[in-house]
Amino acid sequence: MVRPDLRTGLIVLAVMAVATAGIVAAILIGDAPTVFALIVGGLFAVLIPLALGALLSARITLTAHELVVQGLFTRKCQPRSRVAEVVRASITAPRGGAGESLFVLDAQRNLLIRVQGGLYTHEDFARLVNALGVPCSGPDGPVDAKEFAKTNPGLVSWAEQHPYRIAFAVAGIVCAAAMALALVSIATAS
Numbered sequence: 762m763v764r765p766d767l768r769t770g771l772i773v774l775a776v777m778a779v780a781t782a783g784i785v786a787a788i789l790i791g792d793a794p795t796v797f798a799l800i801v802g803g804l805f806a807v808l809i810p811l812a813l814g815a816l817l818s819a820r821i822t823l824t825a826h827e828l829v830v831q832g833l834f835t836r837k838c839q840p841r842s843r844v845a846e847v848v849r850a851s852i853t854a855p856r857g858g859a860g861e862s863l864f865v866l867d868a869q870r871n872l873l874i875r876v877q878g879g880l881y882t883h884e885d886f887a888r889l890v891n892a893l894g895v896p897c898s899g900p901d902g903p904v905d906a907k908e909f910a911k912t913n914p915g916l917v918s919w920a921e922q923h924p925y926r927i928a929f930a931v932a933g934i935v936c937a938a939a940m941a942l943a944l945v946s947i948a949t950a951s
Contacts, residue, residue, distance in 0.1 A: 763821040763889055765880035770816040774809060781805040819880050823892050828865065830874050839865065839873045846870065846896050848913055849886060851903040855924050861886060864916050865893075872916055 781802065788798040815833040822829040828844060830837045848864040861878030863886050878886060890897045900909065906921040920927050 762823075763881060763885045765816055765819050766882060767816065770812075770880070774813055774816070777805065777812070778809055781809070816880065821876060821881070821885075821889060823889065828874065828893075830876055837874050841893075843867045843873060844893055844895055846898070847890050847893060848916065849890065849897055849899040850909055850913075851900075852909055852917065852921075853903045853905050863889065864913070870915075875916070 785798045785802045788801065789795065811833065818831060818833050820829075820831045822831070823841070825841065827841055828839050844865055845868040846866045848866065849861070850864070851861045854860065861881075861883065863876040863878065864872055865874040865876070867873055876886075876889075900912070906917045907923075910917050910922050
């Protein structure tokens, strides 16, 4: 069984909690409206317990018969006999670092399970690949999702390959909603 590094996860959560308290205190002490403190505090009051739940529930279990990847809200199981290959890659995000992923494939190179490396160490993935005992391939260094998809089609989503399109679409929707709200506000005010 592979579990996330609890100590590192708890340190990150503690830093998040302290940073949240500092931001909320700065808002309350400063001239900003109190509602911002409620928004920031409320957002992190939800996110921190969810992150703690993800940290405590995450695990990868490999038995003689199956591979199970457990998350906070998901549980993915695949018969071990279907696992034929593993692709290991560090996929870069725009303006961010590289996140390691493990793609578990069947004999036709169809994706069975993808394990995101956010909670697991490089060594955890190495132990899992070794225990699976199947061929492992992947790029030598970090690659972006679009480049990875050229050599490994079907393993990363369209959204992951086109993050800027998604961001512009979301920004456009938010701007359109704000403009509609402003127009309705102006129309009803007169």
